Amino acid sequence: EALEEQLAPAGAGSAMSSNWVVHKFGGTSVADAGHYRRVVDVLAGAPGERKAVVVSAMKGMTDELLGLIDRAEAGDDYRPGLEAIRARQWEAYSDLLGDDAPALDDDIKDLGDLLRGAQLVGSADGPVRDVVSGMGEIWSARLLTRFLQSQGKTVQMVDARQFLVVEPGEMGPVVDWDDSQELLSEAGGDDPSEYWVFPGYVARRSSGRPATLGRNGSDYSAAIVGRLLEAEAIHIWTDVDGVMSADPRLVTDARLLSSISYDEALELAYFGAKVLHPQTLAPAIQSDIPVHIRNTFAPEKKGTRIGSGSTGRFEIKGITAVRDVALINVEGTAMVGVPGTARRLFGALKRGNISVVMISQASSEHSICVAVQGPAARSAVELLREEFDDELRGGKLQSIEQQRNLAVLAVVGDAMAGQPGVAARYFSALGDAGINIHAIAQGSSERNISAVIHADDAERGLRAVHSAFYLSPQTLSVGIIGCGNVGGVLIDQIQGELDSLLAESQLDIRVRAIARSRTMLLADRSIDLSSWREELADAGEEADLDKLVDHIHDDHIPHAVLIDCTASEEVALRHADWLARGVHVITANKKGCSAAMPYYQSLREARAGGGSRYLYETTVGAGLPVVQSLRDLRKTGDRVLCVEGIFSGTLAYLFNLYDGTRPFSELVREAWKKGYTEPDPRDDLSGTDVARKLVILAREIGNEIELEDLSVSSLVPEELSGGSVEEFIDGLAAHDQAMQQRFEEARSQGQALRFVGRVADGEQGVVGLTAVDQNHPFAGIDLTDNVVRYVTERYCDNPLVVRGPGAGPEVTAGGVFADLLRLSSMLGAQV
Ligand code: ADP
Ligand code: ASP
Ligand code: MG
Secondary structure (H helix, E strand, C coil): CHHHHHHCCCCCCCHHHCCEEEEEECHHHHCCHHHHHHHHHHHHCCCCCEEEEEECCCCCHHHHHHHHHHHHHCCCCCHHHHHHHHHHHHHHHHHHHCECCCCHHHHHHHHHHHHHHHHHHCCCCHHHHHHHHCHHHHHHHHHHHHHHHHCCCCEEECCHHHHCEEEEECCEEEECHHHHHHHHHHHHCCCCCCEEEEECCEEECCCCCEEECCCCCHHHHHHHHHHHCCCCEEEEEECCCCCECCCCCCCCCCCECCEEEHHHHHHHHHCCCCCCCCCCHHHHHHCCCCEEEEECCCCCCCCEEEECCCCCCCCCCEEEEEEEEEEEEEECHHHCCCCCHHHHHHHHHHHCCCCEEEEEECCCCCEEEEEEEHHHHHHHHHHHHHHCHHHHHCCCCCEEEEEEEEEEEEEECHHHCCCCCHHHHHHHHHHHCCCCEEEEEECCCCCEEEEEEEHHHHHHHHHHHHHHCCCCCEEEEEEEECCCHHHHHHHHHHHHHHHHHHHHHCEEEEEEEEECCCEEEECCCCCCCCCHHHHHHHHCEECCHHHHHHHHCCCCCCEEEEEECCCCHHHHCCHHHHHHCCCEEEECCCCCCCCCHHHHHHHHHHHHHHCCCEECHHHCCCCCCHHHHHHHHHHCCCCEEEEEEECCHHHHHHHHHCCCCCCHHHHHHHHHHCCCCCCCCHHHHCCHHHHHHHHHHHHHCCCCCCHHHCEECCCCCHHHCCCCHHHHHHHHHHHHHHHHHHHHHHHHCCEEEEEEEEEECCCCCEEEEEEEECCCCCCCCCCCEEEEEEEECCCCCCCEEEEEECCCHHHHHHHHHHHHHHHHHHCCCCC
């Protein structure tokens, strides 16, 4: 402290020319007695300057005081509330100063009188409201003054109600600088104290009547004091590390902005970043004083510097939301090419003292859309209907309507100017998150693009846009239905890559639901994938797909994805509903896109309606790029003439093994026992599974085809279609002879037996056992290989062949995972 005293130029000449630094502490910094101690420490950490300390009321105090007025006006009993306020304030005083609570009881008595008056009259006018609501700041300033003095500092309190002169203006209170300057010289005098303590928020009119600077106004007080004292810097101390790229309460990954320009800060504050009152910067800009936003609870951090010029590699600095906004739409021919319409419109709103948040007009001039604060919407519509009464009657204006419950989402950044593609990225981020845009505006400074969206979408929109500009990772809310072979392996595979996807690709995959037929597991943030099996066994709740989908389709996370790893028709028939709700669906389950045509159509419409994606690469050929290749061919203008192939890993395996030395039925029995077939091998041998896959491919090349349209030659003899599996395999022995004969016949021609599906452009398609030449690509395959051959206009003499393992949990799960990454990249992630 000795050093501090030496450095402090106490009593150095006139107040106005000294090295003043303003420190403003918000309500969050002075919530209770312990906080005041911290404030004193923070101040002591900045020696060598004269300190102008501006304080807010204790956290929540202004709300409580305003609440008392409301109660009094409504005729309710305000006294218990008043007593609670006294007690809270007393507690802080007595904790810090012993029993010394200067003037508190007198103030409480005065407040009681004012409130009683308000109760009798049934209303409180402006000055009463200002006196009552400003009392919290007065108490705070007195407390801090006395407490600093008790710590041996030289301090004087300077009451802003004496010198800070404002008059109400359209955009809030307007400072009378000359009067304020003069009055401050009187109020402060040439007091040499190291600390001058000012109550924030409160002010006066030139007539002398009390006034306030509006909610959050202590920030503005600090800047005004800064300008009046010609301060070197203004530090706004609060409960966050500085200005963040979005409200950290809504976007947990919000980044700290180390430096932003005055203009950027203005836009952010205007569009709802509560960390700074929008008027704060004007005085700082006028006197070119840098403003620092800093954390009272982490004073070692540098915080955000707001000044002229900014730096940073991001074109977008921040994203904010203003809630409770209404859009007023004025529509009709009266405005086309008629000068002065806009002037009349804004004139009418001005008469009602209604401020306009945002304006947008189409270049056809057929409609103008203005956004105003929700509570002002009704009177805005009334004023406009009055103003344009003639036009409305004469039919030159069709309507003046309001739309409530909206929010304005604004992206802000100096570097956006002249940068193509920013708007596109912004709007597609909203589109991909399924969020509808009601109106758009961009200022010609190109520093801000605003979009009006539904209020319920605000939080999700904020996050979607935040990640679209790489300010935070792209986050997916994922639910996995079916965790048997494929689903289980998929979860393990995802677990293995989570960390590197987050670190390298800024992709945050949150598996928030896992379900199997009877039970499911839901998690708020994400399920711990290292122990999901145990958790599902212990704590799983009863499976309920509706509940699961609601959970995944959360308002907080921009993108929802359901992964269907079941073989259930019931689940597949819900895909369309999910897609229509805007949930992306990835499926290994074939029963959706091979269902009847009307359902297939509805899947398409649902996707279009919900702006969602449907990925089903693994429904054919497991992880092989079968569907994708087909799509690439078609999209690049090739014409697909025929697709044929071996689409069943089980049947491929059986016919690879079958060389006539052992009866076919025995091979079936062995494969069944080893688990290489479906639980009932007839599901493989009947060819239905292959037929489903062929339907999917046929539809992919544009054939409108039903499963029943295919001609399928089943390997299950008619008389064995009922009965148990054992009975079936026993019965199959009676057909070994016939199979042997087909085999010998083929071999004598130099051919091999293969179970093939084939569909050609405009044809119905066939599935069944055929003989192929030994040098045919279908002949020489291994194990459970699938092989698909595309004959197209480009690939006609030498068709394109895709071949490789077409079954097994590892490769299928890998294919599903690849679909998930493909989806992420469609949504803008850099995978
Ligand atoms: P004080 O009482 O210090 O004036 P406020 O509650 O008025 O504090 O403002 C700080 C709060 O502003 C933070 O806790 C944060 O939730 C909110 N906030 C909103 N938008 C932003 C943003 N872009 N950056 C930082 N904080 C923000
Ligand atoms: N106490 C006032 C309010 O809560 C002013 C401020 O804290 O900035 O609005
Ligand atoms: Mg504030």
